[in-house]
Amino acid sequence: MNSLAYALLSVLTRESMSGYDLMLRIQPFWQAKHSQIYPLLSKMEQAGYVEHILVEQSDKPDKKVYSSTEAGLSALRDWLSQPSADLVTRDEMLIKVYASWLGDRAELRRHLEDRIVACQKRLRHLEGLRDKYSSDFQADAGAMDLLSPAFSSYILIRRSLQIVNSDLEWCHWVLELLMQQELASGTDMTSTT
Amino acid sequence: MNSLAYALLSVLTRESMSGYDLMLRIQPFWQAKHSQIYPLLSKMEQAGYVEHILVEQSDKPDKKVYSSTEAGLSALRDWLSQPSADLVTRDEMLIKVYASWLGDRAELRRHLEDRIVACQKRLRHLEGLRDKYSSDFQADAGAMDLLSPAFSSYILIRRSLQIVNSDLEWCHWVLELLMQQELASGTDMTSTT
């Protein structure tokens, strides 16, 4: 049982779903491929934390719909009381930024622009999630029940949006510094693109 | 050659240092233990990207001081021109927050407070780095050479500080929502601590 297993349980205690749907649901908050999720679900089922029923579909392939068991719920509750591992970030682009003085301005700008595109895509996705669940998130957050699934989702999505927005903010800040110096130096850097 | 290898090269093209020092230097931006770094440096040396000399010390254990070779520099330059892998974050606490509705307010608050402490520690460390290199970071960022090691370090540290501060901001926001409801409901949640 690793963090991913508990992440899967966290979803399944709210709603039963297939491994495929779990993957899609978890992606924005914990990156995991199907090749990691399917064997893990099998192991969790063997351990008695989840169970599945086969749902046959005519238009789409059949699927296994997983649910959390009582044992799964109590394992999750135990895990919740444990202290958390430190946050881990692996941002290859930041390493490239650190070494960017070896290259040229156009290269650095390209990395920043790529990141901006990726952020915007993620932003649209998160805003979609926010809007999808906005009916659960009452207008007045102060009046919301703070120990409800809706509130937990709400603060999680807020956090994710905040992270993406701060990434965008930083990219634009660096881009502006780059543009300013390009103008000041009078060289036409656009030709290098 | 993985991301970590290029991260090591990025440091070594600026300054020669031991595996131990590389570990300390890289930690804030790319988590890696010594047990991953030492074997990797050996592999990189075999591949001709780095080389080392043995420096004997009387007060401390002897060390191997690594430097980047020409081949290492050009490998790094090639890597810089490649598109970056997506940002990966693994934040166990966020999963716990998502499942926090299964627990109680005190538990959620404890997680947030633990994170705040961790952030403050990291903040102090990053501010230390910023101050240490502040002489390189001229007061007027606009006048700084944008393709210098100093500028690259400057924007990297700015980004790291921004990330920590936004984390802190979010934690305090959630904590305040929690406190408000505790007051409103009139229950004395502090007794659960």
Added chain:
DNA sequence: GTTATCATGTAATTGGTTACATGATTGG
């Protein structure tokens, strides 16, 4: 005396990605 820092390494294990494999349906 015990803990922390400096300094290096290996071995075992877990975590995670890439590639291989299949197959239906829908939209462009």
Added chain:
DNA sequence: CCAATCATGTAACCAATTACATGATAAC
């Protein structure tokens, strides 16, 4: 006709952590 989505799985490999191992010196 080709790509994308849905849906599941395995095998091989790479990345990363934990544990094992050593040993000096300095601070508390």
